[in-house]
Amino acid sequence: MLAGRLHVRDRELRMERVPVPEPGPGELLVKVAAAGVCLSDVHLIEGVLTPHLLEGDRVTLGHEVAGTVHAVGEGVTGRRAGERVLLQAGEERGGAIHTRGVDYDGGWAEYALATAHTAVPIPDDLPFEQACFIPDAVSTPWAAITATGGVRPAEAAGVWGVGGLGAHAVQLLRMIGAHPVVAVDPLPAARDRALEFGADLALDPAAPDLAERILAATGGHGLDAAFDFAGAAPVREQAVAVLARGTERARGGRLVLVGLTDGLLTITRGTAFTVGMQDVRGHYGSVFRHVVELVRLVRGGRVEFSRSVSGVLPLAEAPEAVERLRTKQGAPIRLVLSP
Structure with missing residues (x-):
C-alpha cells in the first residue's frame, strides 16, 4: 500500500x-x-x-x-x-x-x-x-475551552491564531455561550473566517488600538480567558495585557497556551499580573471523552x-x-x- x-x-x-x-x-x-x-x-x-x-x-x-x-x-x-x-x-x-x-x-x-x-x-x-x-483539530480546542480554560457562559474569551485549531475554538466558544468572542489574526482571510464562525470581533494584532477595542467590547472588564493557538511570544504578551483583573469575589483572567513553541515564556508586567490574580495554563491535546462528546454533539446537530x-x-x-x-x-x- x-x-x-x-x-x-x-x-x-x-x-x-x-x-x-x-x-x-x-x-x-x-x-x-x-x-x-x-x-x-x-x-x-x-x-x-x-x-x-x-x-x-x-x-x-x-x-x-x-x-x-x-x-x-x-x-x-x-x-x-x-x-x-x-x-x-x-x-x-x-x-x-x-x-x-x-x-x-x-x-x-x-x-x-x-x-x-x-x-x-x-x-x-x-x-x-x-x-x-475531530480528534485534535476540534477536540484539542474543545478540551482547552471546557477543561483547561474552564470557560463558562457569558464569559469573555479571546482567540489568538484562527488557523486549524483556532477557527474551531471560535465556533465552540460561540456554541457554549461565551460573550464576547474576540479573534486576533494577522491574515485578513482568517479574520473574515473568524466572523463567519461566530466571533463578535476580529482584530489585526498589529492594530495600535487592539487593547482599547478589546476592553471596549468587554465593557472594560477584559478577557476572562485568552487562548494562544499561535505559539508566539508576542501573542502571549498581548493577551496577558487584556486579561480581566481579579476581584475579592473571583480570580482574574487566564491565558491558556495551546500553540507549541520552545521560546521563552515571559510576562513583562509581572506585578500587574500578580496583583490581578491572573493565571497561565498549559494545554496539550485531549482525552477520550472529549472526542466522544464532540461526536455526540455532531450527531445531535449542535455543531458541524x-x-x-x-x-x-x-x-x-x-x-x-x-x-x-x-x-x-x-x-x-x-x-x-x-x-
Whole structure:
C-alpha cells in the first residue's frame, strides 16, 4: 500500500510502498477514507517536534484518521467489518501517552492499525473528511475551552491564531455561550473566517488600538480567558495585557497556551499580573471523552464542520498538502488526504 513515511533522521517525507499490516489481538485494521494534515505534521517534518517514543527511525504520519473497519483481530468484540469509525489521536501505553502518526504508524496510508478501544463509531451522515479531524483539530480546542480554560457562559474569551485549531475554538466558544468572542489574526482571510464562525470581533494584532477595542467590547472588564493557538511570544504578551483583573469575589483572567513553541515564556508586567490574580495554563491535546462528546454533539446537530474542509487531495499529494499548510496558501483550516 502507499504510505507517507517520515524518515526521522533526515526529516524527509517520502511516499513509499509498504506491506498492508495485519491486525493482532485486540486490534483493528481500518481502511482509511480520510486523514487530516495538521501543523504538527509540518512541525515533525521540520524538526520542531521529535517522536521520543518511536521504535525505529521511520513512521507513517497522520494522527487525524477516519475510515471503515476492514478486519478485526483476535479477541475484539463490539466492532465489526464495514463499521464507520474515527480513530483517537493516541493512547496510553506503559504509563505514557503515545501519539498516532508520531510514536507509531498513523493514517497517511491506505490502511491503518488501531487498538480496538481507540475506534469511535460515527454516524452515517458524517462525511469522513469532516470526521477525521475531530480528534485534535476540534477536540484539542474543545478540551482547552471546557477543561483547561474552564470557560463558562457569558464569559469573555479571546482567540489568538484562527488557523486549524483556532477557527474551531471560535465556533465552540460561540456554541457554549461565551460573550464576547474576540479573534486576533494577522491574515485578513482568517479574520473574515473568524466572523463567519461566530466571533463578535476580529482584530489585526498589529492594530495600535487592539487593547482599547478589546476592553471596549468587554465593557472594560477584559478577557476572562485568552487562548494562544499561535505559539508566539508576542501573542502571549498581548493577551496577558487584556486579561480581566481579579476581584475579592473571583480570580482574574487566564491565558491558556495551546500553540507549541520552545521560546521563552515571559510576562513583562509581572506585578500587574500578580496583583490581578491572573493565571497561565498549559494545554496539550485531549482525552477520550472529549472526542466522544464532540461526536455526540455532531450527531445531535449542535455543531458541524463542513466549512472546515479547505481541500481534499489524493494521498500521493501529501508533500504538496504539507507545503500548502506550511506556507498558509489559501489560509487553510484543514487539508484532508484521501487514499
